[in-house]
Amino acid sequence: MCDRGGEHNSIAILRRSGSKKIGCPFQLVGLYNEVSESWKLQVINDNHNHEPAQNLEGHPYVRRFTQEEEDLVENLTERHMDPRNILSIIKKHNPANVSIPRDVYNLQQKLKNKNKFGDTPMQVLENVLHSQRYVYYTREDPETNVVEDIFFCHPKSYCWWRAFPHVLMMDATYKTNQYRLPFIQIVGMTSTHQTFSIAHAFVSKEREENYVWVLEMAKSMLNKCMEPRVIITDRDLAVMNACRKVFPEVAKYLCRWHIDENIAKHCKASFLDADWKKFKGRWANLCNSPTTELYDYNYNRLGSGVSDAHLVKQLQRYICNSMDQ
Numbered sequence: 001m002c003d004r005g006g007e008h009n010s011i012a013i014l015r016r017s018g019s020k021k022i023g024c025p026f027q028l029v030g031l032y033n034e035v036s037e038s039w040k041l042q043v044i045n046d047n048h049n050h051e052p053a054q055n056l057e058g059h060p061y062v063r064r065f066t067q068e069e070e071d072l073v074e075n076l077t078e079r080h081m082d083p084r085n086i087l088s089i090i091k092k093h094n095p096a097n098v099s100i101p102r103d104v105y106n107l108q109q110k111l112k113n114k115n116k117f118g119d120t121p122m123q124v125l126e127n128v129l130h131s132q133r134y135v136y137y138t139r140e141d142p143e144t145n146v147v148e149d150i151f152f153c154h155p156k157s158y159c160w161w162r163a164f165p166h167v168l169m170m171d172a173t174y175k176t177n178q179y180r181l182p183f184i185q186i187v188g189m190t191s192t193h194q195t196f197s198i199a200h201a202f203v204s205k206e207r208e209e210n211y212v213w214v215l216e217m218a219k220s221m222l223n224k225c226m227e228p229r230v231i232i233t234d235r236d237l238a239v240m241n242a243c244r245k246v247f248p249e250v251a252k253y254l255c256r257w258h259i260d261e262n263i264a265k266h267c268k269a270s271f272l273d274a275d276w277k278k279f280k281g282r283w284a285n286l287c288n289s290p291t292t293e294l295y296d297y298n299y300n301r302l303g304s305g306v307s308d309a310h311l312v313k314q315l316q317r318y319i320c321n322s323m324d325q
Helices: 067-078 083-093 101-115 121-131 155-163 208-220 237-246 256-270 273-287 292-302 309-321
Strands: 027-033 038-045 135-140 147-153 167-173 183-189 195-202 230-233 251-254
Touching: 067 083, 067 101, 083 101, 121 147, 135 208, 147 155, 147 208, 155 195, 167 208, 167 237, 183 208, 195 208, 208 237, 230 237, 237 251, 251 256, 256 273, 273 292
Parallel strands: 167 230, 230 251
Antiparallel strands: 027 038, 135 147, 147 195, 167 183, 183 195
């Protein structure tokens, strides 16, 4: 049968899946005769309903890896090599190989599934965290003993966090992973203004108590005399309240990038293109004001040229939100 024969019946729920199958009628049957040890081919239908392929890359059968190449992919994957670089190495060893990057990704996923066979995702994660010597904490439901939240920190991040505890940036992404759980990332900054990941966490709910627990775990990795001087978040009220509870004496600010995105989302449509560019320049001057006097000057100048009174009030509201409340 042609590899484009048959009909595609998708059972995918979370994503759309495509197919090359277009119902090609070509069919060829091979019969093996054990007595004469020979093959007999019988043509059922010799017609195709599509043009012939111009190259072999479109045929998965031809793109298959040899056992030696599969072992090489597994070895290089364990060394955290990028799939495209893995494919380049394979093609250097075997110039006739016609595999594509997607084949490397698929093989890596197959190897991962093989390694975690019989384990739940939670067991797989804990095994990885334990084997890689992560610092990690879990919180369970007292009634069911089911893990609800998990916090983990890489060994190197642990050392950097204790060396540079002055700045803490926290952001949460909602339901962007396959388990539909809020994922929290905590980032720090070195003395040379380079950012680094402090820790990550999966939480079961987007509530203040969950964020309080995450921040308490981050705080527990520091000595009592250590504490951030500045905390930066978006305007998630649950996150902001949690920061106030765990670090009441620390200065707290909203992330400038999130403020810029909100201004663009809610206000850009009210500007002409030329006026928007002027406003963005004035906004940048305001944010970069080195003194109080220049800040007041740039603040008063920001609304000039904006005739819509409602828009001016919106701009003032977003600017006030950027201040420490």
